[in-house]
Amino acid sequence: MLDIQFIKKNLEETIFRLKKKKEDIEPLINKVLNLDEKRISFQKKSNSIQEKINENSKKIGELFKSNNLDEVENFKIYGAKLKEELKIISEKEKKVKQELNFYCINIPNIPNSSVPNGKSEKDNLIEKTENKSFLENYNYLPHWELCQKYNLIDFKKGTEISGSGFPLYKDKGAIIQRSLINFFIDFNTKGGYEEYIPPLLVNEQSALGTGNLPDKDGQMYHVEKDNLYLIPTSEVPLTNIFRNEIINPKKLPIKITAYTPCFRREAGSYGKNVRGLNRLHQFDKVEIVQITHPDESYKQLEKMINHVEKLLIELELPYRLVKLCGGDLSFSSAITYDFEVYSIAQKKWLEVSSISNFETFQAKRCNIKFKLNNEINFCHTLNGSSLALPRILAAILENNQSDKGIQLPKALKKYTGFEVIN
RNA sequence: GGAGAGAUGGCAGAGUGGUCGAAUGCGGUGGUCUUGAAAACCAUUGUACCGAAAGGUACCGGGGGUUCGAAUCCCUCUCUCUCCGCCA
Numbered sequence: 001m002l003d004i005q006f007i008k009k010n011l012e013e014t015i016f017r018l019k020k021k022k023e024d025i026e027p028l029i030n031k032v033l034n035l036d037e038k039r040i041s042f043q044k045k046s047n048s049i050q051e052k053i054n055e056n057s058k059k060i061g062e063l064f065k066s067n068n069l070d071e072v073e074n075f076k077i078y079g080a081k082l083k084e085e086l087k088i089i090s091e092k093e094k095k096v097k098q099e100l101n102f103y104c105i106n107i108p109n110i111p112n113s114s115v116p117n118g119k120s121e122k123d124n125l126i127e128k129t130e131n132k133s134f135l136e137n138y139n140y141l142p143h144w145e146l147c148q149k150y151n152l153i154d155f156k157k158g159t160e161i162s163g164s165g166f167p168l169y170k171d172k173g174a175i176i177q178r179s180l181i182n183f184f185i186d187f188n189t190k191g192g193y194e195e196y197i198p199p200l201l202v203n204e205q206s207a208l209g210t211g212n213l214p215d216k217d218g219q220m221y222h223v224e225k226d227n228l229y230l231i232p233t234s235e236v237p238l239t240n241i242f243r244n245e246i247i248n249p250k251k252l253p254i255k256i257t258a259y260t261p262c263f264r265r266e267a268g269s270y271g272k273n274v275r276g277l278n279r280l281h282q283f284d285k286v287e288i289v290q291i292t293h294p295d296e297s298y299k300q301l302e303k304m305i306n307h308v309e310k311l312l313i314e315l316e317l318p319y320r321l322v323k324l325c326g327g328d329l330s331f332s333s334a335i336t337y338d339f340e341v342y343s344i345a346q347k348k349w350l351e352v353s354s355i356s357n358f359e360t361f362q363a364k365r366c367n368i369k370f371k372l373n374n375e376i377n378f379c380h381t382l383n384g385s386s387l388a389l390p391r392i393l394a395a396i397l398e399n400n401q402s403d404k405g406i407q408l409p410k411a412l413k414k415y416t417g418f419e420v421i422n
Numbered sequence: 423g424g425a426g427a428g429a430u431g432g433c434a435g436a437g438u439g440g441u442c443g444a445a446u447g448c449g450g451u452g453g454u455c456u457u458g459a460a461a462a463c464c465a466u467u468g469u470a471c472c473g474a475a476a477g478g479u480a481c482c483g484g485g486g487g488u489u490c491g492a493a494u495c496c497c498u499c500u501c502u503c504u505c506c507g508c509c510a
Contacts, residue, residue, distance in 0.1 A: 039471095040471090040472070043471070043472060043479080044472065044473090044479095046479080047471090047472065047478060047479045047480085048478080048479090050478090050479060050480085051478060051479070053490080053491085054479090054491085056490065056491085057440070057490055057491040058440075058441080058491085059490090060440085060490050060491070061440040061441075061490090061491070062440090062441090064440085065440090072490080075490065076490045077490090078490085079490040079491080080490070082490090083490080246432090246468095246469090374451095374467095376469085
């Protein structure tokens with residue numbers, strides 16, 4: 001959520017930068033400013049009426065004490081009149097506030113000034129590429145074939161049990177999955193992130209807080225009977241841990257991590273993009289989240305990027321770092337960097353991590369603040385995948401295959417107990 | 423799922439119709455004392471909105487109602503606790 005004070009003070013700048021993300025933003029902003037003016041004028045009116053009512057009631061109390069019952073009646077009549085007035089005004093005020101809130105929660109976050117212009121992922125900036133060499137004439141199999149060949153994942157059974165996009169991991173496939181989770185979590189906790197196991201279903205308030213609602217309504221699984229949402233990422237419960245808190249600045253930055261399954265409806269996806277592990281309705285992810293002082297957030301963002309990069313290096317995967325352009329940025333994000341790994345059989349870069357600074361956007365929606373010298377300000381929130389499992393697994397399988405089987409990265413051996421799949 | 427009890431400031435806990443944004447204790451912050459610390463003592467200590475400021479308004483789980491006036495009475499929702507039932 002953007003605050004209106006800020007928009008008013010920096011109107012041109014706000015519109016200019018928001019246009020990077022959403023070109024037709026101006027009518028929405030104007031609507032909000034307009035409603036806010038109305039809100040203020042109604043509030044002033046209702047406040048002054050309320051003041052009169054309070055005074056009047058006090059007088060009646062005094063009159064009762066001095067037993068001046070005749071006069072009481074007059075004041076009562078006056079009070080009733082005021083109350084009528086107040087009722088009309090405060091009803092209008094309430095309506096305006098509701099409308100204002102509706103429009104406010106639909107304004108996306110302002111992109112950081114360094115975010116490149118652009119409409120889609122084609123316009124993203126490739127910041128860095130770490131390639132690896134592969135055999136020229138080797139027939140690399142895609143991971144879905146490898147999964148079948150080595151009995152790692154049964155996609156068909158998963159479809160029978162639930163539907164497409166719900167893989168059934170088994171045998172070494174299941175062990176590798178569990179190993180990757182532990183490897184990631186251990187790496188994160190060694191990096192100073194405290195581990196959590198959060199709820200997998202969240203209420204509406206939580207989804208609203210991180211900005212998944214109203215924007216991503218329809219992408220989340222919604223349990224209507226209980227009005228709960230299956231988390232699309234652990235970012236939602238993790239960030240909401242601090243909802244409505246005024247944090248002691250000594251505790252900042254707060255660094256936390258969690259493994260959770262993630263659930264996404266992925267409505268409208270089809271074709272080769274959803275083949276195998278590329279896009280799933282249920283997948284595993286380890287997430288890192290930070291709550292920081294506003295002055296620290298960009299420094300911490302750098303650290304998070306380095307942290308995730310080290311994981312990819314340990315996994316010996318070819319990767320690149322991409323800075324998202326305005327048009328590709330998510331609703332809540334001010335700046336986002338993606339890590340992608342190369343998958344040799346598909347000849348594609350696959351997104352495996354998305355690291356974002358939300359600045360105060362989520363903090364305002366969640367009401368996460370800190371208090372320093374009697375001044376209260378909003379924190380910054382950040383998060384990143386470290387890492388999303390399925391595409392990592394796909395790349396590991398595809399890139400390390402040979403006639404002798406699949407050679408796993410050394411870093412995993414301690415977790416799996418084996419280093420070759422054959 | 424059934425029966426009952428409850429929800430007050432960071433925490434604990436008073437307050438049952440007016441002067442209550444709310445006693446008291448603990449905690450926090452600042453100070454006095456001390457070489458330093460502890461103890462003791464003194465002061466201070468909620469949030470949001472409007473306003474240049476003075477100040478005003480709202481908030482005692484959420485929403486609604488009664489009343490000139492509600493933390494206090496009524497309705498309703500949510501949550502918590504206790505007992506019973508069911509259950510990994």
